[in-house]
Amino acid sequence: MDKLKFELNKIKNDINSFSKELIRIKSFTGYEKDAAELVKQKMIKLGYDKVKIDDYGNVLGIIGNGKTKVLYDAHLDIVEAKDEKEWDFPPFSGEIYNGILHGRGSVDTKSSVVSMIYAGYLIKKLNLCPDKTIYISTSIMEEDFDGELLYRVLKENNLYDLKYVVIGEPSDLKIGLGHRGRAMYKIITNGISAHGSAPEKGDNAIYKMVKILERIENKQKEFDKIEGEKGSIVVSDIKARTASLNAVPDMCTIYIDRRLALGETKEKINKEMESFIEGIDATYELYEAKGKSYTGKDVILNVFLPAWEILENDYLTRTASKTYKELFNKETTLFKLPFATNGFATNGEFKIPTIVFGPGNLKLAHMKNEKCSLEDIYKTISFYAFLAKNY
Incomplete structure (x- = not known):
């Protein structure tokens, strides 16, 4: 542990500089190319045994060639900062002030990316895991395609036999043992168009949707009465098709964000x-998210992602808790995250033991004045490296 602290202290300036450089790149979903190239070159410079960018644009760095395989993943893409003028520091300045890294992505999740890259470096430098192969994945398009691009990393590299995965998301240095699932649906009502001056000749699709909206609202009221882990539902968008503003709409579509309990x-x-559309001329369908990676590859996600968890007595949970206590001389906190992560890819179909751990306050994700403590980044680097050693 003393050797790790010594080596970590030697590279703190480099960590800080790289963090600033990464924050300055506007790597919005589908536009991560510059960030991916920067990460690739940094991994090469730090002596990774193999580094590659796949057809979609995910970066994968590999250290070692042992039988035991483990993977760390954090995403490179970020959400926009449409309120730039309201920030204390410009969101793409990468400003470091009083030991705090400021900027969009500093929490979600570029600080985790930085932590994983340098943890990989220290694992190799100190020969911490001679019997393991360490995969450091910096995936893309997570913000819109939860887990889909990491899923492709696993499939393309035949990584079905990983012993564990750590997902880098802001967790306040607590250990996340899972989170709720997420599903997106569309409900469509159809009507008959008519001139606005003669609405009796038409059939208004919006009016048909009113009862459906009431049923959905009542469903959320049912959830509000439940204690503990539960689902939730919200209508997140509504659209109408109409010939003009003086016509009866002949179609109405709502989009539903349904969070899933275990x-x-x-x-x-x-x-x-x-049950929402019963007795109403309406149809529903699972939402299909479509996009294109920065390499030009089509990405499609059928948005039904079940909730997942890892148990407190799982070997990974126990090893992570032990590692935390060894490093920081206190007990950790175990919790479930309120939002979705790339853990869908690993603890979903493949049932790979997975935890979530990363620097930063999760409440700052996607928020104005997003920021992360450099000290948290250093601690996370140590945790990632020693977890691999201890497992």
């Missing part, structure tokens, strides 16, 4: 959707 299945949620 064990909620597609069959169950489909029945819920059927």
